[in-house]
Amino acid sequence: MNINSIKIFLLIFISSTFLSCNGQEKTESKIIKTKSFEFGKTVSNLADRIWVIFQDSKENYWFGSNGEGIFYLKGKELKQITTENGLVDNTIRGIQEDKSGSIFIETANGISKYDGKSFATLKPIISTKNKWKLEANDLWFGYNANDLYRYDGDSLFELKLPRKDLKKTFGIDTLVSPFNSNNPYSVYKVNKDKDGNIWFGTFVAGAFRYDGQSFLWFGENELSILPNGTAPGVRSMLQDKDGYFWLSNFISKYQIQPNTLEYDKIIGIEKDNPYYFNSGLSDINGDLWMTNYGGMVWKYDGKTLSEIKINNEEKDVLLITIYQDNNGIIWLGTDNDGVYKSNGKSFEKFEPNN
Numbered sequence: 001m002n003i004n005s006i007k008i009f010l011l012i013f014i015s016s017t018f019l020s021c022n023g024q025e026k027t028e029s030k031i032i033k034t035k036s037f038e039f040g041k042t043v044s045n046l047a048d049r050i051w052v053i054f055q056d057s058k059e060n061y062w063f064g065s066n067g068e069g070i071f072y073l074k075g076k077e078l079k080q081i082t083t084e085n086g087l088v089d090n091t092i093r094g095i096q097e098d099k100s101g102s103i104f105i106e107t108a109n110g111i112s113k114y115d116g117k118s119f120a121t122l123k124p125i126i127s128t129k130n131k132w133k134l135e136a137n138d139l140w141f142g143y144n145a146n147d148l149y150r151y152d153g154d155s156l157f158e159l160k161l162p163r164k165d166l167k168k169t170f171g172i173d174t175l176v177s178p179f180n181s182n183n184p185y186s187v188y189k190v191n192k193d194k195d196g197n198i199w200f201g202t203f204v205a206g207a208f209r210y211d212g213q214s215f216l217w218f219g220e221n222e223l224s225i226l227p228n229g230t231a232p233g234v235r236s237m238l239q240d241k242d243g244y245f246w247l248s249n250f251i252s253k254y255q256i257q258p259n260t261l262e263y264d265k266i267i268g269i270e271k272d273n274p275y276y277f278n279s280g281l282s283d284i285n286g287d288l289w290m291t292n293y294g295g296m297v298w299k300y301d302g303k304t305l306s307e308i309k310i311n312n313e314e315k316d317v318l319l320i321t322i323y324q325d326n327n328g329i330i331w332l333g334t335d336n337d338g339v340y341k342s343n344g345k346s347f348e349k350f351e352p353n354n
Helices: 003-028 166-170
Strands: 031-034 050-055 061-065 070-074 077-081 092-097 103-107 110-114 119-122 124-126 139-141 148-151 156-159 187-192 198-202 207-210 215-218 237-239 245-247 252-256 263-267 279-282 288-291 297-300 305-307 319-324 330-334 339-342 346-349
Touching: 050 092, 050 319, 061 092, 061 103, 103 139, 187 237, 237 279, 279 319, 288 319
Parallel strands: 124 156
Antiparallel strands: 031 119, 050 061, 050 330, 061 070, 070 077, 092 103, 103 110, 110 119, 139 148, 148 156, 187 198, 198 207, 207 215, 237 245, 245 252, 252 263, 279 288, 288 297, 297 305, 319 330, 330 339, 339 346
């Protein structure tokens, strides 16, 4: 072999090695596997335990179950999608859509991305640099992370919230539960307010607001472990018409002062109202809707808190989530009776084939 041949061989070898390493690094930072794709099997009914409801930009509905995968409704056609079709897990905890129309499914064992053709499982990047940013198109996930994840359209970053002296603040030991790997900062819910700030509700470490530069911490006793030992968690964060924030309870609502990061604690509406709600939303009119696991649905129009009826005389409906679709219709996901849909006055059981 002459000198020129050796040079050419070495150049090809080095170039191939460099491109191969770069390709591996890029792939590993985004996905860990992509499965062959078959878009579910046709079924006639939803599961009883529907924990997540989502309508995409094409008007299709995605119903996430607690253990039976996704139920996808397009028109009158209902399909069930499970791990056999590419999902990373059948226990669904959240569904979102990015600006390109890809669907992100948050599960008990990671996050699946559906690009319209197949499912891929995102692999988080765990970095000591803690890459906090607040961009309009970022997606945020709380389940299955140590604290939470941020997806910037290219990579999934695992982040940590600022640590506080929880024992000193609350006067109790917050590491008392086997749930969430004894992490009091596990994020239960993520919401954006009207100004674009992002809010994180935690297991027992209260709530945090992030404005892209700094954090405001809500370390109130009612947002941690209660005197009776229960830990309701901050599962919903709402902003009402007057700018007050409701953090999963009726005990207090909060207002952030215009020029500071201080807040005032405001006493709730009435003493005989229930204390906590586990899911809520602000509708297109600015009215608040709130539910609890015991089957109560409330609507707050800024003056009056009223109860909305669920039409079921046979059983107590256990509520998990409340959702408003693209047309302004309110839906309920339950832990024992499928899905309910508002008819304007009450909620009726939703049957996909009717």
